[in-house]
Every structure is written in C-alpha cells, then in structure tokens.
Amino acid sequence: MAKQTKRTKKFVKNNLDRTLKTRREGAKKKAVIERSKQAKAHKAKSGAAGRQSGADAALAGSAGEDESDAESDAAGPMGVDEFLGGGFEAGMGGDEDDESGDEDDESEGDDLEDMEELSGDEDEELDPEAHAAQLKALAAKDPEFFKYLQENDENLLAFGGASDDESDESEEEEMAATATKAKGKAKARDDVMDEDEDSGPQLVTLKMLAGWQRSILQHHSLRAFRRLLLAFRAAAHMGSENYGGEASSYVVNDAQVFNKLIVTTLKYVPVVLAHHIPYKETNSRYKLPTNSPKFTALQRPIQSYYSNLHRLLRTLPEPSLVYVVVSESAKMVPWLLHSRKLAREHVKLLLDQWATAEDRVRIAAFLSIRKIAAASDETMMDLCLKGAYQSFVRSTKLTTVHTLPSINLMKNSASELYGLDLRASYQHAFGFIRQLAIHLRTALKAKTQESFKSVLNWQFVHCVDFWCLVLGTTCDQSRAAKDSEMQPLIYPLVQVATGVIKLIPTSRYFPMRLHVIRSLLRLIQKTGVYVPLTAPLLEVFDAPEFQRKPKGSTLAPLNLETTLRAPQAYVRTRVYADVIAEDSTHLLLEYLSTQARSIAFPELVVPLRTQLRRTLKASTSPKLSTSLKAILDKIAQNSAWIEKRRATVEFAPNDRRAVAAFLRTEKAEAPLESACRLARKVLAQKRALLEQAAQEVRG
Structure with a gap:
C-alpha cells in the first residue's frame, strides 16, 4: 500500500466526513427527483386528466391530511431547505429580470405543484384563541383587508365562536372522524394515485373558496395559495377549452363564483406573500428578502398571478370589476418590481386603462403607475414618464365636449407624475419640447399646408398646455422652487408658444391663439415669470x-x-x-x-x-x-x-x-x-x- 501524501492526510482529517455527508444527501435528493419523474411519467402513460400548465389532476383532486401524509411519505423526512436544494430552486428560473431566460407556461404548472411542499402541516386545526389573536393582529396590520373580511366573510371572522354544546358536538365528530381516518390511512396511501388519475377538472364553488380563505388566514397556506392560483388561472381563461394545450384543473361556470374568485385572489395573494416573503419600505422603496429560499420558490407563482391578471385586464368587459382588479393589484407592487419584464407589461396595461377607461378606473390606474414609478429605478421611471406622455398625446387627437374632461384628467395626473423625479423629468421634457420646436421651425421654413398641419392641431396645443402645467407645478414660486432643475426649460417653451401664436394671424385661428395664451397665463401665475x-x-x-x-x-x-x-x-x-x-x-x-x-x-x-x-x-x-x-x-x-x-x-x-x-x-x-x-x-x-x-x- 502506497504511503499517503500530506495532501491526502489533510483531506481525510478536515474534509472527508463533510464530503461523504454531502454525497449521501445528494444521493437522497437524486432519488427523490427520480421518483418524482417516474410518477409523472406514469401519469402521462395512464391517460390522466389534463393538467393546468403542469399542475396535473392528482393535485386538483387531492385534499386534506390524506394528501399531506401521502406527499410526506413520498418526499421522506427532508425539510424545506433540503427540498429546495434538490433541484426546485433551479426549476424556478432564477432572476426574472433576464427577458431571454423566461420559461414557457408549461413549467408554470410544475412550479405551482412543487410549491405545495413548502406548506408543511397546514391542515391541522387552529386553536380558536390563536385564531382570534391572528385576526387581531390582522386588524392592526391591514385594517382595510380586515374591513373587507367584516363586510364579505363574517363566517371566517366568527371561526371558533360556537357555544359549548356545539363545541362538544364538534369534538365528538372530530374524534369519530379521526378514528375513521386512521383506519383508512393505509388504504388511502395506496389508492391516492388511482383516485387522482380518475379525477377530472373540479368545479369551483363558494364553499371551496371559503376553505381556501380559511387556510390562508389561519396558516398562510401555500397549498391553498397554489389552488387559488390554479382556479384564478381557470377564471382568467374561462371560455377557452384549454390553456397552453393542456386542460384546466378547475372549472368556473358561475358568475357569482367568478366574481368571488377574482376578488378573493386579489385580496388574499398579498396576504400570503407578505407572510412568506415580507418586504421593508423605505422612502417609497421596497426591499425583499432575496436570499430567502421561499423568495426564489415563489417567483413563478407570482409570474402566474400577473400573467392571468394581465389577461383579465385585456378581456374583462365590466368596468366595476376592472376597477377592483386595477386598484387591488397595486398592493402587489413590492413583489412586481423584482421582475422587470412583468413590471413593463403591467405598466403598459395600466397606461392603456389610464387612457381609455372610465374616470375611476383611470384614477386607480394612475395611482398604481405613480406607486410603481416612485418605488422603481431610473429605467422604470423613464418607462412611466415616456409612456404617460405618449398615451396622453394619443388621447388628444380628437377634442370634443365629451373627451375634454378625460383629457384634462390625464393632463393633471401626468403632470403630477413628472414631479416625482425632476432629474428624469428634465431629460424627457427637454426632448419633447425640442420636438415641438422642430415642428414649429419646419412650419416656419416650409410654409406649406402639410407643415402647418403639424402645428395647427389639438395635439400640439394640448402638448404646449401640458408642459406649461408641468413647469408651473415644478417651478412654483410659492414652493420656493426658484432653483428647480426644470427652470431652464421655461424660456424655450415660451418661445415655442409665442411662435405658435404668430404662425397664422388670421381671425379664424383666434381660438387657437387664446388657448395658447391661456396656457402661458397658467405658467405666469405659477412661476411669476414675466411674459x-x-x-x-x-x-x-x-x-x-x-x-x-x-x-x-x-x-x-x-x-x-x-x-x-x-x-x-x-x-x-x-x-x-x-x-x-x-x-x-x-x-x-x-x-x-x-x-x-x-x-x-x-x-x-x-x-x-x-x-x-x-x-x-x-x-x-x-x-x-x-x-x-x-x-x-x-x-x-x-x-x-x-x-x-x-x-x-x-x-x-x-x-x-x-x-x-x-x-x-x-x-x-x-x-x-x-x-x-x-x-x-x-x-x-x-x-x-x-x-x-x-x-x-x-x-
């Protein structure tokens, strides 16, 4: 036997035990992954009911502690961290800021399926006193959501408040149910796969929604959270036979259930995320625990939530429900900003609602845009500012008695958005005012009918008025803003406005002249500049x-x-x-x-x-x-x-x-x-x- 080298002795002394332990753990994880693959292959071969983006019928048909026991037996004694280390983290797609690295919707269902492993013992009954304590904490932390529960889900708040007789009866029923469950537990483990294979899409009911709500309130259940997202996806794609080529695990065919499901998802998803990946707010900025395993695990569910939310915003015909979707989705902004691609798409949809919807939806969309702009970096701020101006310009092409109030609403709200970051606003204002000046210079040089049309139109007049409003707000003399970064833009804007006034002096264009003078008057009144x-x-x-x-x-x-x-x-x-x-x-x-x-x-x-x-x-x-x-x-x-x-x-x-x-x-x-x-x-x-x-x- 050859003599051991000094390096070998040092390795045996310091690293051998740790290396062997790591290899054993890796073998266990590999075995779990192989068993999972084999189970999925078995389901595919046996012709199981269609999955909903990777979430197969076994997940939709399973329920209660039997399913929990079956999953725990399959997964072994591994904890959450070990499970995440066994390949789940890699399956989440990592950082979503990389647009080219986004996965197809087929992997979304698998992520929602694996997320159930994070739930732990969620089906255990909660002590009424603990439930009352949780509700009290919820009322202090989120009074708006607690008020919603008081108005819409009193049975959840009344949980644990039964009389002594009812309590005794419920205890007897629970004991009998426990005995029956213990006898059939072994059989359930053997038959759970067969039951899942035979089960089809489940019909979402109000009772089912109440159960998910209770699980989320009591345990912040990720299992209930997953099922809620699957049902939410079914509601978003209601009317289509399949989603991504796969059948849905849930079916929604009732208008009342549909509305309740949408509102429940919008209200309860932030509650779950705030518990598992809480954020810290500092100066309108949000910081998330990015090093937490659950943060990585919940990125794909968040992406699923927003993809279905965006589909709803494009297809919902009812303005009242659109208002609920827009206003409630603003609570998800802290988790939205981590994915730049989702944030961009969400901002574009909000801008579309801000430009075309009814007034209260417009206001809700603008408040959400302002929240995103205030909490994001320079790139997202530029997107919000540029998108808001472009949406405003497109909406001013036709000005009538009916469209003028909405144009003024957009004008006032967009000017407020430009007051959030004066440095970024200056760059955009400089470029857009320069565009107006170029149009005016072209008209003065060419003196053709087409060149005049590029200036003598409602869009140009509204743009001049908009920038007068922006500069008047950001350089307001009452705010001691003489050193405002926007101050140097006043002179070129006044030059553009006076050039428009002198462009065509005929009496037919007096209304346009008076519009521009009115805009300059607003600028004078706010800034004190002499014009x-x-x-x-x-x-x-x-x-x-x-x-x-x-x-x-x-x-x-x-x-x-x-x-x-x-x-x-x-x-x-x-x-x-x-x-x-x-x-x-x-x-x-x-x-x-x-x-x-x-x-x-x-x-x-x-x-x-x-x-x-x-x-x-x-x-x-x-x-x-x-x-x-x-x-x-x-x-x-x-x-x-x-x-x-x-x-x-x-x-x-x-x-x-x-x-x-x-x-x-x-x-x-x-x-x-x-x-x-x-x-x-x-x-x-x-x-x-x-x-x-x-x-x-x-x-």
Whole structure:
C-alpha cells in the first residue's frame, strides 16, 4: 500500500466526513427527483386528466391530511431547505429580470405543484384563541383587508365562536372522524394515485373558496395559495377549452363564483406573500428578502398571478370589476418590481386603462403607475414618464365636449407624475419640447399646408398646455422652487408658444391663439415669470370683426373650449365677435392681475392704456367696448393703488431684492385682483348654467 501524501492526510482529517455527508444527501435528493419523474411519467402513460400548465389532476383532486401524509411519505423526512436544494430552486428560473431566460407556461404548472411542499402541516386545526389573536393582529396590520373580511366573510371572522354544546358536538365528530381516518390511512396511501388519475377538472364553488380563505388566514397556506392560483388561472381563461394545450384543473361556470374568485385572489395573494416573503419600505422603496429560499420558490407563482391578471385586464368587459382588479393589484407592487419584464407589461396595461377607461378606473390606474414609478429605478421611471406622455398625446387627437374632461384628467395626473423625479423629468421634457420646436421651425421654413398641419392641431396645443402645467407645478414660486432643475426649460417653451401664436394671424385661428395664451397665463401665475402677452391680445382687438360692421347671422354661439379653428360661416359675424371679445378681455384681465402688485405697474400699462383707448374709438362691437371700459377703469384704480404704496419706500430701483419683495406680504387685494376674482366667479356660474341646459337637452 502506497504511503499517503500530506495532501491526502489533510483531506481525510478536515474534509472527508463533510464530503461523504454531502454525497449521501445528494444521493437522497437524486432519488427523490427520480421518483418524482417516474410518477409523472406514469401519469402521462395512464391517460390522466389534463393538467393546468403542469399542475396535473392528482393535485386538483387531492385534499386534506390524506394528501399531506401521502406527499410526506413520498418526499421522506427532508425539510424545506433540503427540498429546495434538490433541484426546485433551479426549476424556478432564477432572476426574472433576464427577458431571454423566461420559461414557457408549461413549467408554470410544475412550479405551482412543487410549491405545495413548502406548506408543511397546514391542515391541522387552529386553536380558536390563536385564531382570534391572528385576526387581531390582522386588524392592526391591514385594517382595510380586515374591513373587507367584516363586510364579505363574517363566517371566517366568527371561526371558533360556537357555544359549548356545539363545541362538544364538534369534538365528538372530530374524534369519530379521526378514528375513521386512521383506519383508512393505509388504504388511502395506496389508492391516492388511482383516485387522482380518475379525477377530472373540479368545479369551483363558494364553499371551496371559503376553505381556501380559511387556510390562508389561519396558516398562510401555500397549498391553498397554489389552488387559488390554479382556479384564478381557470377564471382568467374561462371560455377557452384549454390553456397552453393542456386542460384546466378547475372549472368556473358561475358568475357569482367568478366574481368571488377574482376578488378573493386579489385580496388574499398579498396576504400570503407578505407572510412568506415580507418586504421593508423605505422612502417609497421596497426591499425583499432575496436570499430567502421561499423568495426564489415563489417567483413563478407570482409570474402566474400577473400573467392571468394581465389577461383579465385585456378581456374583462365590466368596468366595476376592472376597477377592483386595477386598484387591488397595486398592493402587489413590492413583489412586481423584482421582475422587470412583468413590471413593463403591467405598466403598459395600466397606461392603456389610464387612457381609455372610465374616470375611476383611470384614477386607480394612475395611482398604481405613480406607486410603481416612485418605488422603481431610473429605467422604470423613464418607462412611466415616456409612456404617460405618449398615451396622453394619443388621447388628444380628437377634442370634443365629451373627451375634454378625460383629457384634462390625464393632463393633471401626468403632470403630477413628472414631479416625482425632476432629474428624469428634465431629460424627457427637454426632448419633447425640442420636438415641438422642430415642428414649429419646419412650419416656419416650409410654409406649406402639410407643415402647418403639424402645428395647427389639438395635439400640439394640448402638448404646449401640458408642459406649461408641468413647469408651473415644478417651478412654483410659492414652493420656493426658484432653483428647480426644470427652470431652464421655461424660456424655450415660451418661445415655442409665442411662435405658435404668430404662425397664422388670421381671425379664424383666434381660438387657437387664446388657448395658447391661456396656457402661458397658467405658467405666469405659477412661476411669476414675466411674459409680454398684451401684444397678441391687442392684435385680436384690431381684427376686422371689431373694426367693421358685422354680418347678420343666426348661428349658435361658438364653444371656444372645443374649437381650434372657427368655421368659415362664423367669420365677420356678430356671434363670433361677441364670443372672441368675451374670452379675450377675460384673458387680458387675468394677465393684468398677475402684474397688479408690480412696483412698475403704472409705467407698465402706459402703452396698453393708449392702445385700448384707440380701440374703443374704432370698435363696432358693443360687448368689446363695455368690457374694455371696465378694464381701463380698473387699470387706473390699480395704478393709483400702487403709486400710493410706493410713495413711502426707501430703496432704490437697483435694489432687485427689495423690488421683488414689494407688496409680497400685503394682505389686501389689488383692484385688478378683486375684479379678476369676481370675473372668474361669473364665468364659472355661466358655464354651470350652460352645462345644466345641455344635460336637460340630452335628457
């Protein structure tokens, strides 16, 4: 016998026992895997009922402690960690961020099948006191879900509250059932495979759902969780004969059961995941226990949940159920973000709901998008910002009385999304405003009908208004946001807007001009930036509609909110002149109110007062003359108000800080501010009356 080397002696002393133990454990695991493969091959050869994406009929037909005992006998005494080390972890597909590594849906059923091994002794009865303690903890941790249980599942909350007589009777029944079960346990082990092979798809009932709910509440059962997901998949594919070429393990053929199953899945899945793979929230970011074996094991079930959820979002016709799906799925965001592919698909579907669904579904979808954007990295934030803007632009192509409220809703909500991360928002805003500038430059150079159409449309106008809203929100002077990262974008946006105003000066495009001026006014009011708007408004007053005798017409008043270019029939008519006079004078009053506290206001309005007096002399519109006289009167009052207060100042005009702070703390309203507030109130009342009359006509 050869002499042992020093390396061999060292190995025998330090590593031999551990190596032998590892090999024995590997052999045990390999044997378990082989037995599992043989069992599956036997099922395939014997013509068992169709599986649901790998979850065969043996899983759908098995129940209770008999199944648990049979599985434990097959798996041996291995614990959870040993089982996961025996190939289950590799079967889960690892990190799902890699799009090319996603497996087919056929492996999904096998993952849901193997997940049952993690459940442990879930069929044991829970002590009523422990159940009450769990419910108390649930009420403290998730009051919204506990309230849902109170309203919809009182029998689950009342578990363990029976009288003494009922308790004695139940104990006797349990003893008898235990004795019967003990006698038939051996036979059950032998016949369980045959029973599974003969069983077909199970019909989901309310009683079955209640049992799964109880198991999830009492034990956070992964077995009940798996069955719930299988039934959820059957509901999502209801109406199709098979799923992925395989028959389903469950069948849903009742509308009440369908609705209950959908709501139960949406409510209870976050409860199970929060128990087995809890997350920690820090500054709207979520951290998951990625090193936990259960985290890896539950990735495929989560993928199954979302694939079926996305199918529901595409196919559900009932808005109320769509609202439930969208709002409840927001609770799954902490586990969604781990898979980038699922997160992207989910965001796209939410954006589609945000752009096309009814108002409350839109709001729920936006809240979910905002939650995802706030909790994700730069890539997902870019996807949310870009997707929101593109969905908004597509929705603004047609602007009518019916679509305008939804467009405004999208505009306001998307602007809030752009306020989450100013650095990322700046990059997108810069690119999109630059696109608007390129369209405008092309139109100014080419001067063709096609180039003008690329600017003179509702999409362009709504985009200008949207970016004015975004910059006004992110650079709001009331928030001391002078150093906002979005501040440099104000100047190019104003240049684009003023270029659109001057593009076609004809009176037919006055509605478009007034829309753009209104957008710039919003920007001025929020940021305090000075933009000279008197010139484009004075050009309106010099139009032929106000300088020549109007044509007679019996046309109805034109709704400027949904009008971009006036029809040819309205040109030079009294009806059109009155509508333009009312809107333009109101915008002039709004603009003057933004400068009403300026220390230079008396000098600022000198050329304006001169031009307004000339307009009054040549005007043929009584409505315009009346409005301009009232504005001239308020301008004179405001000038006197400013002169009275600046007579006592002690700083020079070169003290910019003191000039900017002039009348900033003044609580009294300036005359123009008071007049503007009253005009807004009158305009709101007029619009309310018009809407009421329109509703009566429709009714």
